[in-house]
Amino acid sequence: MDAAPIIDVQDLTTAFGTHVVHQHLNLQVYPKEILALVGGSGSGKTTLLRQILGLDEPKAGEVKVFGRPVHDYLGADRIALTHRWGMLFQAGALFSALPVFDNVALPLRELHHLPEDLIRDVVLMRLSWMGLSSRDAALMPSDLSGGMIKRVALARALALDPELLFLDEPTAGLDPQRSDEFCDLIRTLHRELGFTVVMVTHDLDTIGALATRVAVLAEKKVLVEGSLEQVRQTKHPFIEAFFNGERGERALGQNEVKDVKNGKS
Numbered sequence: 678m679d680a681a682p683i684i685d686v687q688d689l690t691t692a693f694g695t696h697v698v699h700q701h702l703n704l705q706v707y708p709k710e711i712l713a714l715v716g717g718s719g720s721g722k723t724t725l726l727r728q729i730l731g732l733d734e735p736k737a738g739e740v741k742v743f744g745r746p747v748h749d750y751l752g753a754d755r756i757a758l759t760h761r762w763g764m765l766f767q768a769g770a771l772f773s774a775l776p777v778f779d780n781v782a783l784p785l786r787e788l789h790h791l792p793e794d795l796i797r798d799v800v801l802m803r804l805s806w807m808g809l810s811s812r813d814a815a816l817m818p819s820d821l822s823g824g825m826i827k828r829v830a831l832a833r834a835l836a837l838d839p840e841l842l843f844l845d846e847p848t849a850g851l852d853p854q855r856s857d858e859f860c861d862l863i864r865t866l867h868r869e870l871g872f873t874v875v876m877v878t879h880d881l882d883t884i885g886a887l888a889t890r891v892a893v894l895a896e897k898k899v900l901v902e903g904s905l906e907q908v909r910q911t912k913h914p915f916i917e918a919f920f921n922g923e924r925g926e927r928a929l930g931q932n933e934v935k936d937v938k939n940g941k942s
Contacts, residue, residue: 680708681744683841683873684729689738691724698724700897702738711867711874713884716894717915722877725894726843729875730764731755742841760788762841763834767849769826771818777804777829778814784836803832806866824855828862835866844876848883860886881920 684706691699698721706712714722727733728740731747740747743761750758771780781800785791791799801811807828818826827847834842847863848856860883867874867887878884884891885905892902893916901911909920 682707682741683743684875685741685744686725686729687739687741689725689728689740690736691721691728691733692736697897699728702894702898704892704899704902706873706875708873709867709871710889711876711887713888713891714875714877714894715879715884715891715919717919720894721897722894723845726845726875726877730762730843760784760837761839762843763837763839764843765827765830765834765845765847767846769818769830771821771826771830771833773818775818776814777809777816777818777821780818780829781814781833781836784833788837799836800832803836804829806835807832807862823850824859827851827859831862831866835870835872838870840872842872842874844874844878846878846880847876848878848880853882856880856882857886863887 682705684704686702686704689699689702689704690697691702702725704725714725716722724733728735729742729747731740731742731750734748742750742758747758771777772783775783778800781803782796785796785799801814804810804814809825809828809832813825816825818829821829844863848859851859863874864887866872874887876883876887888905890902891905891908893900893908893911893913895913895915900913901908901916905920908916
Protein backbone atom coordinates (compact mmCIF):
# COMPACT_ATOMS: atom_id res chain seq x y z
CA MET A 678 0.00 0.00 0.00
CA ASP A 679 1.16 3.56 -0.75
CA ALA A 680 0.01 5.20 2.50
CA ALA A 681 2.12 4.96 5.63
CA PRO A 682 0.68 2.52 8.17
CA ILE A 683 -1.25 3.85 11.16
CA ILE A 684 -0.04 0.82 13.13
CA ASP A 685 3.33 -0.76 12.41
CA VAL A 686 4.36 -3.86 14.35
CA GLN A 687 7.93 -4.89 13.65
CA ASP A 688 9.65 -8.12 14.76
CA LEU A 689 7.50 -8.35 17.90
CA THR A 690 8.23 -10.97 20.53
CA THR A 691 5.86 -11.26 23.49
CA ALA A 692 6.60 -13.61 26.37
CA PHE A 693 5.30 -14.18 29.88
CA GLY A 694 8.04 -16.00 31.72
CA THR A 695 8.98 -18.97 29.56
CA HIS A 696 5.69 -18.85 27.64
CA VAL A 697 6.23 -17.21 24.24
CA VAL A 698 3.03 -15.84 22.66
CA HIS A 699 4.47 -13.95 19.66
CA GLN A 700 7.82 -14.43 17.99
CA HIS A 701 9.13 -12.16 15.20
CA LEU A 702 5.60 -11.00 14.44
CA ASN A 703 5.07 -8.28 11.80
CA LEU A 704 1.85 -6.47 10.99
CA GLN A 705 0.82 -3.19 9.40
CA VAL A 706 -2.58 -1.51 9.56
CA TYR A 707 -3.33 1.10 6.92
CA PRO A 708 -5.61 4.16 6.96
CA LYS A 709 -9.34 3.58 6.52
CA GLU A 710 -9.18 -0.21 6.26
CA ILE A 711 -11.05 -2.74 8.38
CA LEU A 712 -8.51 -5.34 9.44
CA ALA A 713 -9.77 -8.55 11.04
CA LEU A 714 -7.38 -10.35 13.39
CA VAL A 715 -8.21 -14.06 13.29
CA GLY A 716 -6.66 -17.01 15.06
CA GLY A 717 -7.35 -20.03 17.16
CA SER A 718 -7.68 -20.03 20.93
CA GLY A 719 -4.36 -19.05 22.49
CA SER A 720 -2.95 -17.61 19.26
CA GLY A 721 -2.40 -14.21 20.90
CA LYS A 722 -5.07 -12.01 19.32
CA THR A 723 -6.00 -10.18 22.52
CA THR A 724 -2.36 -10.04 23.60
CA LEU A 725 -1.46 -8.39 20.29
CA LEU A 726 -4.24 -5.86 20.85
CA ARG A 727 -2.79 -5.09 24.29
CA GLN A 728 0.63 -4.57 22.72
CA ILE A 729 -0.81 -2.14 20.17
CA LEU A 730 -2.57 -0.25 22.96
CA GLY A 731 0.70 -0.07 24.89
CA LEU A 732 -0.65 -2.02 27.85
CA ASP A 733 2.10 -4.67 27.74
CA GLU A 734 5.84 -4.36 27.18
CA PRO A 735 7.30 -6.49 24.37
CA LYS A 736 10.27 -8.73 25.04
CA ALA A 737 11.66 -7.61 21.68
CA GLY A 738 10.57 -5.63 18.66
CA GLU A 739 8.53 -2.47 18.40
CA VAL A 740 4.97 -1.23 17.95
CA LYS A 741 4.46 2.15 16.33
CA VAL A 742 1.11 3.95 16.35
CA PHE A 743 0.67 7.07 14.21
CA GLY A 744 4.35 6.85 13.28
CA ARG A 745 5.76 6.79 16.82
CA PRO A 746 6.65 3.95 19.23
CA VAL A 747 3.61 3.47 21.42
CA HIS A 748 5.68 3.38 24.62
CA ASP A 749 7.21 6.77 23.75
CA TYR A 750 3.83 8.41 24.39
CA LEU A 751 4.08 9.66 27.97
CA GLY A 752 2.13 12.10 30.13
CA ALA A 753 0.07 14.54 28.08
CA ASP A 754 1.12 12.83 24.85
CA ARG A 755 -0.28 9.52 26.11
CA ILE A 756 -3.58 11.16 27.02
CA ALA A 757 -3.73 12.80 23.59
CA LEU A 758 -3.05 9.42 21.95
CA THR A 759 -5.96 7.77 23.77
CA HIS A 760 -8.23 10.50 22.40
CA ARG A 761 -7.29 9.43 18.86
CA TRP A 762 -8.63 5.90 19.31
CA GLY A 763 -11.83 4.30 20.58
CA MET A 764 -12.45 0.83 21.97
CA LEU A 765 -15.55 -1.34 21.78
CA PHE A 766 -15.27 -4.09 24.38
CA GLN A 767 -16.85 -7.49 23.83
CA ALA A 768 -19.54 -7.12 26.52
CA GLY A 769 -19.88 -3.36 26.12
CA ALA A 770 -18.23 -2.52 29.47
CA LEU A 771 -20.83 0.14 30.25
CA PHE A 772 -20.77 1.60 33.76
CA SER A 773 -23.79 0.01 35.41
CA ALA A 774 -24.40 2.93 37.81
CA LEU A 775 -24.52 5.53 35.02
CA PRO A 776 -27.38 6.12 32.55
CA VAL A 777 -26.76 5.85 28.83
CA PHE A 778 -26.19 9.60 28.48
CA ASP A 779 -23.44 9.71 31.11
CA ASN A 780 -21.75 6.60 29.73
CA VAL A 781 -21.39 8.24 26.33
CA ALA A 782 -20.52 11.62 27.84
CA LEU A 783 -17.69 10.24 29.97
CA PRO A 784 -14.86 10.58 27.38
CA LEU A 785 -16.01 14.13 26.60
CA ARG A 786 -16.12 15.14 30.27
CA GLU A 787 -12.64 13.73 30.80
CA LEU A 788 -11.34 16.47 28.48
CA HIS A 789 -12.23 18.96 31.28
CA HIS A 790 -12.81 21.90 28.94
CA LEU A 791 -16.06 21.28 27.06
CA PRO A 792 -19.23 23.11 28.17
CA GLU A 793 -22.09 20.86 29.21
CA ASP A 794 -24.42 22.09 26.46
CA LEU A 795 -21.85 21.06 23.82
CA ILE A 796 -21.42 17.67 25.52
CA ARG A 797 -25.19 17.21 25.40
CA ASP A 798 -25.28 17.96 21.67
CA VAL A 799 -22.42 15.57 20.90
CA VAL A 800 -23.87 12.75 23.01
CA LEU A 801 -27.30 13.02 21.40
CA MET A 802 -25.69 13.13 17.95
CA ARG A 803 -23.65 9.99 18.64
CA LEU A 804 -26.75 8.22 19.93
CA SER A 805 -28.68 9.28 16.84
CA TRP A 806 -25.97 7.66 14.70
CA MET A 807 -26.83 4.43 16.52
CA GLY A 808 -30.55 4.79 15.92
CA LEU A 809 -31.13 5.72 19.57
CA SER A 810 -33.20 8.64 20.88
CA SER A 811 -33.02 11.17 23.69
CA ARG A 812 -35.48 8.96 25.56
CA ASP A 813 -32.99 6.09 25.35
CA ALA A 814 -30.34 8.40 26.85
CA ALA A 815 -32.12 8.26 30.21
CA LEU A 816 -32.12 4.46 30.42
CA MET A 817 -29.80 2.50 32.69
CA PRO A 818 -27.61 -0.27 31.25
CA SER A 819 -29.75 -2.85 33.06
CA ASP A 820 -32.72 -1.67 30.96
CA LEU A 821 -30.96 -2.31 27.65
CA SER A 822 -31.08 -5.28 25.32
CA GLY A 823 -27.84 -6.84 24.14
CA GLY A 824 -28.08 -5.00 20.83
CA MET A 825 -28.66 -1.65 22.54
CA ILE A 826 -25.68 -2.21 24.83
CA LYS A 827 -23.49 -2.69 21.76
CA ARG A 828 -24.83 0.51 20.20
CA VAL A 829 -24.34 2.59 23.33
CA ALA A 830 -20.81 1.21 23.73
CA LEU A 831 -20.08 2.07 20.08
CA ALA A 832 -21.45 5.59 20.61
CA ARG A 833 -19.06 5.99 23.56
CA ALA A 834 -16.14 4.62 21.52
CA LEU A 835 -16.86 7.23 18.83
CA ALA A 836 -17.57 10.09 21.25
CA LEU A 837 -14.27 11.86 20.50
CA ASP A 838 -14.42 11.21 16.73
CA PRO A 839 -11.36 8.92 16.80
CA GLU A 840 -9.20 8.07 13.82
CA LEU A 841 -8.75 4.48 14.98
CA LEU A 842 -11.38 2.09 16.32
CA PHE A 843 -10.68 -1.23 18.05
CA LEU A 844 -13.46 -3.83 18.08
CA ASP A 845 -13.23 -6.88 20.35
CA GLU A 846 -15.69 -9.54 19.15
CA PRO A 847 -18.19 -6.85 18.08
CA THR A 848 -21.10 -9.20 17.36
CA ALA A 849 -20.58 -11.69 20.20
CA GLY A 850 -23.84 -12.46 21.99
CA LEU A 851 -26.10 -11.07 19.27
CA ASP A 852 -28.65 -13.14 17.39
CA PRO A 853 -28.15 -13.37 13.59
CA GLN A 854 -30.53 -10.51 12.77
CA ARG A 855 -29.05 -8.13 15.36
CA SER A 856 -25.55 -9.16 14.27
CA ASP A 857 -26.33 -8.29 10.64
CA GLU A 858 -27.82 -4.95 11.71
CA PHE A 859 -24.77 -4.11 13.82
CA CYS A 860 -22.41 -4.97 10.97
CA ASP A 861 -24.46 -2.74 8.66
CA LEU A 862 -24.17 0.09 11.21
CA ILE A 863 -20.39 -0.27 11.53
CA ARG A 864 -19.98 -0.45 7.75
CA THR A 865 -22.07 2.70 7.26
CA LEU A 866 -20.22 4.67 9.94
CA HIS A 867 -16.87 3.51 8.58
CA ARG A 868 -17.81 4.68 5.10
CA GLU A 869 -19.13 8.05 6.28
CA LEU A 870 -16.52 8.87 8.95
CA GLY A 871 -13.42 7.27 7.43
CA PHE A 872 -11.87 5.82 10.59
CA THR A 873 -9.56 2.80 10.60
CA VAL A 874 -10.71 -0.42 12.28
CA VAL A 875 -8.80 -3.24 13.95
CA MET A 876 -11.24 -6.02 14.76
CA VAL A 877 -10.63 -9.18 16.77
CA THR A 878 -13.26 -11.75 15.92
CA HIS A 879 -13.82 -15.44 15.33
CA ASP A 880 -17.24 -14.90 13.72
CA LEU A 881 -17.13 -15.77 10.03
CA ASP A 882 -20.27 -13.80 9.20
CA THR A 883 -18.75 -10.66 10.74
CA ILE A 884 -15.47 -11.18 8.89
CA GLY A 885 -17.27 -11.65 5.59
CA ALA A 886 -19.50 -8.63 6.18
CA LEU A 887 -16.87 -6.12 7.35
CA ALA A 888 -13.23 -7.04 6.78
CA THR A 889 -11.36 -5.38 3.92
CA ARG A 890 -8.25 -7.33 4.95
CA VAL A 891 -7.63 -10.34 7.18
CA ALA A 892 -4.54 -11.24 9.23
CA VAL A 893 -4.30 -14.80 10.55
CA LEU A 894 -2.32 -15.42 13.75
CA ALA A 895 -0.80 -18.88 14.01
CA GLU A 896 2.55 -20.36 14.98
CA LYS A 897 3.30 -17.22 17.10
CA LYS A 898 3.24 -14.86 14.11
CA VAL A 899 1.02 -13.41 11.39
CA LEU A 900 0.91 -16.46 9.17
CA VAL A 901 -0.81 -14.74 6.26
CA GLU A 902 -2.55 -11.45 5.54
CA GLY A 903 -4.55 -10.18 2.60
CA SER A 904 -8.04 -10.15 1.24
CA LEU A 905 -10.43 -12.81 2.50
CA GLU A 906 -10.16 -14.65 -0.78
CA GLN A 907 -6.33 -14.59 -0.69
CA VAL A 908 -6.32 -15.90 2.86
CA ARG A 909 -8.73 -18.70 2.03
CA GLN A 910 -6.39 -19.93 -0.71
CA THR A 911 -3.50 -20.42 1.77
CA LYS A 912 -2.68 -24.05 2.48
CA HIS A 913 -2.57 -24.41 6.25
CA PRO A 914 -4.54 -26.70 8.59
CA PHE A 915 -6.06 -23.86 10.65
CA ILE A 916 -7.06 -21.83 7.60
CA GLU A 917 -8.56 -24.79 5.81
CA ALA A 918 -10.53 -25.83 8.89
CA PHE A 919 -11.66 -22.32 9.86
CA PHE A 920 -12.41 -20.70 6.51
CA ASN A 921 -12.98 -23.60 4.13
CA GLY A 922 -14.75 -26.14 6.29
CA GLU A 923 -18.50 -26.70 6.14
CA ARG A 924 -19.22 -23.83 8.55
CA GLY A 925 -16.95 -21.47 6.66
CA GLU A 926 -18.42 -22.32 3.27
CA ARG A 927 -21.92 -21.81 4.65
CA ALA A 928 -21.21 -18.49 6.38
CA LEU A 929 -19.04 -16.92 3.68
CA GLY A 930 -21.30 -18.19 0.91
CA GLN A 931 -24.25 -16.44 2.57
CA ASN A 932 -22.26 -13.20 2.77
CA GLU A 933 -21.48 -13.41 -0.94
CA VAL A 934 -25.21 -13.71 -1.64
CA LYS A 935 -25.90 -10.67 0.60
CA ASP A 936 -23.24 -8.67 -1.24
CA VAL A 937 -24.86 -9.43 -4.59
CA LYS A 938 -28.28 -8.41 -3.28
CA ASN A 939 -26.78 -5.17 -1.90
CA GLY A 940 -25.06 -4.39 -5.19
CA LYS A 941 -21.54 -5.05 -3.91
CA SER A 942 -19.01 -6.63 -6.24
